[in-house]
Amino acid sequence: MKPTYKRRRMVQGLMAFTAMALLPMRLFAARNVPAFKATAYDNAVKALFGDKSITASDKVTLKVPDIAENGAVVPATVSTTMEGVKSITLLVVENPNPLSARFNLTPNVSPAISTRIKMGNSSDVVAAVETDSGVFTATKNVKVTIGGCGG
Amino acid sequence: MAKAVKIRAKLKGDVAAVKSLMPHPMETGTRKDEAGNVIPAHFIKTVTCEHNGEVILVADWGASVSKNPYFSFEVKAAKSGDSIKVGWVDNLGETSSGETTLK
Numbered sequence: 728m729k730p731t732y733k734r735r736r737m738v739q740g741l742m743a744f745t746a747m748a749l750l751p752m753r754l755f756a757a758r759n760v761p762a763f764k765a766t767a768y769d770n771a772v773k774a775l776f777g778d779k780s781i782t783a784s785d786k787v788t789l790k791v792p793d794i795a796e797n798g799a800v801v802p803a804t805v806s807t808t809m810e811g812v813k814s815i816t817l818l819v820v821e822n823p824n825p826l827s828a829r830f831n832l833t834p835n836v837s838p839a840i841s842t843r844i845k846m847g848n849s850s851d852v853v854a855a856v857e858t859d860s861g862v863f864t865a866t867k868n869v870k871v872t873i874g875g876c877g878g
Numbered sequence: 879m880a881k882a883v884k885i886r887a888k889l890k891g892d893v894a895a896v897k898s899l900m901p902h903p904m905e906t907g908t909r910k911d912e913a914g915n916v917i918p919a920h921f922i923k924t925v926t927c928e929h930n931g932e933v934i935l936v937a938d939w940g941a942s943v944s945k946n947p948y949f950s951f952e953v954k955a956a957k958s959g960d961s962i963k964v965g966w967v968d969n970l971g972e973t974s975s976g977e978t979t980l981k
Contacts, residue, residue, distance in 0.1 A: 755936045758924065763940045800944045819942060823908065827942040830951075835934040836927070837893065837952035843944035845906075 755831040756814075768818065768825040772855075775816060775826070776862050781855070784809075784863035789854040791869050798846040798871040805854040806839035807863070814857045815840055821850030846871050883964045883976030887953075894956035894980055896927070898949050898964045906941040921969055922947060928963040929953050956980055 762774035772781070790804040805815050815830045815838065827844045838856065846852075849870045856863045881901040887894045900922060907919025919941055927935040935951060953962060958980055965975030 755933075758938045763938070802948075822942055824940055824942060826940055828937060828939045830935060830937045833934050835929060835932075835954050837954060839952055841948070841950040843948050845904075845942045845944050 759829070762826050762829075763824060765826065766824060768820045768853075771818060771824075771826045775829070776855070776857070779857075780861040782861060782863055783866065784856075785865075787854055787856050787863050787865035789852065789865040789867050791852050791867050793868075794870045794872060795846060796872055798848070800843050801846050801852075801869060801871075802841065802843050803852060803854075804839075804841040805856070805865075806837075807856045809838065809856060809858055809863065811858050812838035812856055813859070816855040816857070817842070817844060818853040818855065819844060819846050819850050820853065821846075821848050823847065880968075880972045880974035883966065883974055885962065885964050885976040885978045887962050887978050887980055889956060889958060889980045892955055892957065894953040894960070894962060896951055896953060896962050896964070896978075898976065900925075900947045900949070900964075900966055900974070902946060902966070902968065904941060904943060904945045904947065919969060922966045923969050924967045925949065926965050927951060927953075928961075928965075929956065930960050931963075 759775060762771050765771035765774055786809050787807045795801045803817055812832055814832060817827045818825045819827055830840050832838060851866050851868050854865045884899040887896045902922055903920050905917050905920040909917045911917055921941040922939050925937040926933055960980045961977055963975060963977040967973050
């Protein structure tokens with residue numbers, strides 16, 4: 728019996744287990760709680776991207792309707808021709824919490840996503856694409872006509 | 879028990895276009911019922927997409943994603959027989975998922 732070795736094995740095993748449990752988490756940044764809680768657009772952007780440079784870019788395509796008849800269901804599609812996209816973020820400037828959704832991508836998915844978002848009022852919708860060289864955005868205004876006849 | 883995620887995938891060349899629908903109330907926590915009581919927040923917080931068991935996309939959502947969320951994405955380097963899985967966790971700790979095999 729060599730108790731020292733036994734203990735070493737157990738410690739090694741524990742370390743391997745911890746590393747395995749942490750691995751999938753390290754691939755993606757954890758949920759950015761302050762950004763989701765932010766009530767002002769500028770604060771949400773600051774919490775998301777800090778001091779990174781943010782530039783409008785025509786390489787980012789944001790597809791949203793010009794007029795949404797139902798603010799509860801506004802289809803939004805974001806795609807980009809840029810390489811090495813780390814994340815795509817959707818923000819609605821005038822919403823009570825502007826940050827709607829953040830998609831953390833790996834190189835195994837195309838930088839193209841679609842979903843549906845809620846809008847409280849007419850507002851600018853911002854799609855932000857994050858790469859190693861900075862943050863690139865596309866902005867489009869959506870008019871929400873709740874209860875209207877599409878006017 | 880939360881309803882399963884409806885998932886559909888179409889393979890075109892080596893890219894799979896995946897569409898998913900997640901039955902979920904997505905309550906913001908600001909709406910009131912008829913009696914004026916606030917309906918508590920209940921929304922999907924995290925969506926995880928897997929390709930053959932490997933995590934390829936993780937989405938963080940707020941309550942401003944629409945009710946019964948729709949989400950589509952494209953998987954690169956996909957081939958027939960691969961499995962695609964979409965799962966979610968909401969703010970109450972409930973989970974659900976859906977899986978499909980590429981044809």
